[in-house]
Structures are given as structure tokens and as C-alpha cells.
Amino acid sequence: MSEACQIARKQDLPPPGGYKPIPYLRLPAKQYFSGYSVFGIYIGVTAVAAYLYNITAKRIQKNEIEMRSAKMAIYPMLLAERDREYLKQLRRNRDAEAELMRDVPGWEVGTYYGERVYKLVPPDTLVEPIFHEYYAHSSPTEWYRRAYHKFRC
Amino acid sequence: MGELSPLFRNVFTDITGGIVDHQQMGRCARQELDFRDCMEGYGWDRGLVRCKHLLEDFQECQTNRKQFLRFVAMRRERDRKIACGELSKDRAYVSPRMDSY
Numbered sequence: 001m002s003e004a005c006q007i008a009r010k011q012d013l014p015p016p017g018g019y020k021p022i023p024y025l026r027l028p029a030k031q032y033f034s035g036y037s038v039f040g041i042y043i044g045v046t047a048v049a050a051y052l053y054n055i056t057a058k059r060i061q062k063n064e065i066e067m068r069s070a071k072m073a074i075y076p077m078l079l080a081e082r083d084r085e086y087l088k089q090l091r092r093n094r095d096a097e098a099e100l101m102r103d104v105p106g107w108e109v110g111t112y113y114g115e116r117v118y119k120l121v122p123p124d125t126l127v128e129p130i131f132h133e134y135y136a137h138s139s140p141t142e143w144y145r146r147a148y149h150k151f152r153c
Numbered sequence: 154m155g156e157l158s159p160l161f162r163n164v165f166t167d168i169t170g171g172i173v174d175h176q177q178m179g180r181c182a183r184q185e186l187d188f189r190d191c192m193e194g195y196g197w198d199r200g201l202v203r204c205k206h207l208l209e210d211f212q213e214c215q216t217n218r219k220q221f222l223r224f225v226a227m228r229r230e231r232d233r234k235i236a237c238g239e240l241s242k243d244r245a246y247v248s249p250r251m252d253s254y
Binding site (some may be wrong): 068100107129130149 | 178206207209211213214217219220221222223224226227228230231234245246247248249250251252254
């Protein structure tokens with residue numbers, strides 16, 4: 001009776017040949033270098049790099065020493081040149097003041113309407129000017145530029 | 154006078170008072186010392202009268218007031234002359250070189 005009523009049904013059967021074996025063992029990663037060789041490569045590369053760095057560092061140090069020596073050598077000369085220019089400018093300022101305040105009543109060159117700036121020193125003492133007084137006869141552009149470089153940046 | 158003392162001196166201001174002077178490498182150390190020596194000799198009231206010249210020099214060293222007033226007067230005169238046309242464009246200013254001060 002059961003053989004006559006066999007309907008072809010789809011069944012979930014194992015594949016032909018049976019199941020393959022299930023892998024359960026651990027799979028470690030593939031090692032290209034061993035541990036010792038990694039240390040060895042690191043030490044070798046560091047040694048070569050250190051040697052090359054030392055060559056360059058010595059050259060740079062020599063350059064720095066020479067640059068410093070050159071700067072120290074010319075520093076007094078630059079200071080002297082600046083002082084020379086400063087004194088020349090003081091003279092130019094005095095002449096400009098004499099010409100500018102020619103018609104102003106009561107003004108004497110180097111004083112404030114006849115009143116000397118420092119009264120207890122000899123009349124021909126150099127009274128060093130303040131910033132504003134040094135730049136009293138200069139164009140505003142130059143004056144502000146110098147103030148910016150001297151005081152702000 | 155230009156002193157730096159508080160308005161009402163009492164016990165509490167005396168505890169924390171600071172003595173500020175120019176004597177440590179200050180620019181006006183000499184002027185200040187001369188003035189204070191003179192005041193110490195004459196006392197306060199007579200000293201302000203007798204040491205007036207020293208006080209004026211010390212104040213000028215400290216504040217540079219007269220030098221600044223000179224600058225103001227000269228600048229005003231120059232601007233007036235430029236506005237009136239007495240100073241032409243080329244001769245208007247005498248500018249120093251950049252690094253000289």
C-alpha cells in the first residue's frame with residue numbers, strides 16, 4: 001500500500017559522499033620572520049640610520065658654529081654703525097627744529113619755550129631724546145612703522 | 154609731589170606698604186637721591202621750597218613731560234605749516250632711518 005502512494009518529496013539529505021570533516025583545530029597566523037630576526041632587522045636598520053644621522057649632525061653643528069662666530073664678530077660693528085646713524089640723526093633733528101621753529105616767539109632750540117629740559121646739568125650736555133622726540137620731524141608712515149617693529153612685533 | 158603713599162595712612166596701610174624707588178638700576182637714581190638727600194636735610198615744608206630745582210629735574214627724569222611737550226609743540230607747528238602750504242611735499246618731513254633708534 002505505501003509503495004503505490006509514493007509521492008516524490010524533496011528531502012534535505014546530506015550531500016553525496018557525506019559531509020566533509022569540520023575543522024576544529026586552531027589556525028595560527030602565517031609567520032614571515034621569526035622573532036629573533038625581527039629584532040635583528042630592527043637593530044640593523046637603527047644602526048645604519050644612526051650612523052648616517054651622526055654624519056649629518058656633525059656637518060650641521062659645524063655650520064652653526066661658524067654662523068654664530070660670524071654673528072658675534074660683526075655685532076660690535078653693527079652696534080657702532082647704529083650709534084653713528086643715531087648721532088647723525090640727532091644733528092639733523094636739531095637743524096630741522098631750528099628751521100621749523102624760527103618764527104615761533106619764545107622758542108629756543110633744545111628747550112621748551114626757553115625752559116631747559118634738565119636744569120642742573122651743563123647747557124651742552126647731550127639729553128637723549130625719547131621716542132617721540134626722536135621721531136618729531138618724521139613722516140607718520142615711517143614713525144608708525146618703526147613703532148610697530150620696535151614695540152609690537 | 155608725586156609720592157606713592159596712600160591717601161589715609163593707618164595701621165593697615167603701614168603693614169603692607171611697599172617702598173618703590175629708582176635706586177635699583179633705575180634711570181633716575183641720581184636725581185632721586187639728590188632730591189631725597191636735600192629733603193632729608195631741610196625737612197618737608199622748607200624742603201619743598203628749597204629743593205624745588207632738584208624736584209623738577211627728578212620729575213622730568215621720571216615723566217619726560219617737557220620732552221613730550223616739545224614734541225607736541227613741534228608737531229603742531231609742522232602740521233600748521235603743512236596745512237598753510239609753507240612746507241612743500243619734499244621738505245615736509247625729515248625721517249630717520251629705520252634701525253637707528
